[in-house]
Amino acid sequence: MAAKDSPLKQFEIDPISNIEFGGYNISFTNSSFAMLITVLVITLFLTLTVNTRSIIPSRMQLISELMYNFIAQLLSDTVGDNGKRYFPFVFSLFMFVLIGNMVGMVPYQFTFTSHIIVTFALAAVVFIGVTILGFINHGIKFFTFFYIPGVPFYMHPLLIPIEVISYLSRPISLSVRLFANMLAGHTLLKVFAGFVVSMPFFTGVFPLAFIVALTGLEILIAFLQAYVFAILTCLYINDAYHLH
Amino acid sequence: MPQLNPEFFVSQLFWLAVFFTFLFVFLWRVSLPRIATVLEKRQNKIDENLSSAKELQEQAMEIEKKINDQINKAKLETDEKIKETINALQEDVSSQLSSLDKDLEKKVSDAEKEILKSKDDQMKNINNEIVNITKLTVGKITDIELSDNELNKVIETQKGSFN
Numbered sequence: 440m441a442a443k444d445s446p447l448k449q450f451e452i453d454p455i456s457n458i459e460f461g462g463y464n465i466s467f468t469n470s471s472f473a474m475l476i477t478v479l480v481i482t483l484f485l486t487l488t489v490n491t492r493s494i495i496p497s498r499m500q501l502i503s504e505l506m507y508n509f510i511a512q513l514l515s516d517t518v519g520d521n522g523k524r525y526f527p528f529v530f531s532l533f534m535f536v537l538i539g540n541m542v543g544m545v546p547y548q549f550t551f552t553s554h555i556i557v558t559f560a561l562a563a564v565v566f567i568g569v570t571i572l573g574f575i576n577h578g579i580k581f582f583t584f585f586y587i588p589g590v591p592f593y594m595h596p597l598l599i600p601i602e603v604i605s606y607l608s609r610p611i612s613l614s615v616r617l618f619a620n621m622l623a624g625h626t627l628l629k630v631f632a633g634f635v636v637s638m639p640f641f642t643g644v645f646p647l648a649f650i651v652a653l654t655g656l657e658i659l660i661a662f663l664q665a666y667v668f669a670i671l672t673c674l675y676i677n678d679a680y681h682l683h
Numbered sequence: 684m685p686q687l688n689p690e691f692f693v694s695q696l697f698w699l700a701v702f703f704t705f706l707f708v709f710l711w712r713v714s715l716p717r718i719a720t721v722l723e724k725r726q727n728k729i730d731e732n733l734s735s736a737k738e739l740q741e742q743a744m745e746i747e748k749k750i751n752d753q754i755n756k757a758k759l760e761t762d763e764k765i766k767e768t769i770n771a772l773q774e775d776v777s778s779q780l781s782s783l784d785k786d787l788e789k790k791v792s793d794a795e796k797e798i799l800k801s802k803d804d805q806m807k808n809i810n811n812e813i814v815n816i817t818k819l820t821v822g823k824i825t826d827i828e829l830s831d832n833e834l835n836k837v838i839e840t841q842k843g844s845f846n
Contacts, residue, residue, distance in 0.1 A: 451685040471698035485714035527711035
């Protein structure tokens with residue numbers, strides 16, 4: 440398959456304006472543009488819809504309030520009262536991933552959440568933040584997080600390394616889950632889009648119908664992955680408060 | 684795979700940091716407090732309305748109780764008045780009845796007296812007539828002049844056989 444027809448071509452980064460700073464390439468790219476659109480959509484929506492501050496909300500204001508309550512409920516369910524302090528962060532994370540995924544569903548629009556470096560950076564922020572939080576709350580006792588009480592003593596040499604590895608792999612699983620879902624979904628859409636063009640006569644409608652169905656599924660996944668990202672962040676914050 | 688090309692890693696991280704930090708600060712400082720105020724305002728309004736509704740309900744119940752009390756009081760008063768009126772009427776009727784009875788009794792006794800008196804008068808008249816008739820009859824038959832006193836004596840002695 441020629442490079443220009445590759446289903447992975449959609450993930451290529453094109454610089455819009457080349458910027459270099461201190462020897463590093465920090466060009467403003469199509470990925471940066473998608474992030475800009477995402478941030479604009481979120482900030483404008485959340486600001487303009489709540490502008491009137493009506494007691495009886497308009498439909499748009501209701502959407503903002505629903506999102507607010509959705510994440511607030513999520514945090515209070517998983518972390519409890521301690522979670523209120525992290526609400527702005529978890530909410531920003533959820534909205535950034537959600538709208539980033541949704542912006543990616545617009546045809547010809549770049550999906551920055553399909554880049555492992557982006558998702559890994561977000562997951563690393565969560566991981567490092569939660570680890571610091573754990574040490575702030577429990578000091579050196581945070582290491583007992585890896586010790587599971589109530590199992591036979593001879594199991595500990597086996598279980599403690601497993602716990603450490605699973606803890607260290609959290610940012611990887613968190614980032615790869617989002618990245619792989621986005622990559623797979625968009626690649627699949629592109630492959631079937633190729634079928635629509637290449638199949639003879641009118642048989643191209645079958646892959647087209649499949650694309651329509653798949654688009655619905657992808658929108659669901661876009662929401663689901665943002666939700667999973669947010670809820671796992673909440674669970675990790677909870678772990679930093681409550682050891683085993 | 685373009686994702687693994689490190690050419691734009693720094694650019695991606697840089698712009699991600701810029702935009703995500705901006706988003707976080709903006710939401711934290713501007714958007715979320717706004718939504719929170721709206722939600723709080725609404726909750727306050729709801730609480731206020733609920734409490735005023737409760738107050739009004741209590742007031743309504745108080746008024747209802749007052750009305751019921753007044754109705755009960757009025758009922759009792761009416762019952763009392765009805766009883767009083769009935770008692771007064773009964774007393775009135777019974778006093779009138781008794782005075783009527785007295786009147787009637789008096790009239791009956793007066794009439795009886797009159798009847799007795801007229802009976803006595805009649806009896807006297809009858810006596811006189813008997814005396815006269817007897818005097819005439821005896822005079823005609825025997826030519827004996829009887830005095831009234833003698834005749835009366837005879838009649839008095841014979842009276843038992845009349846009656």
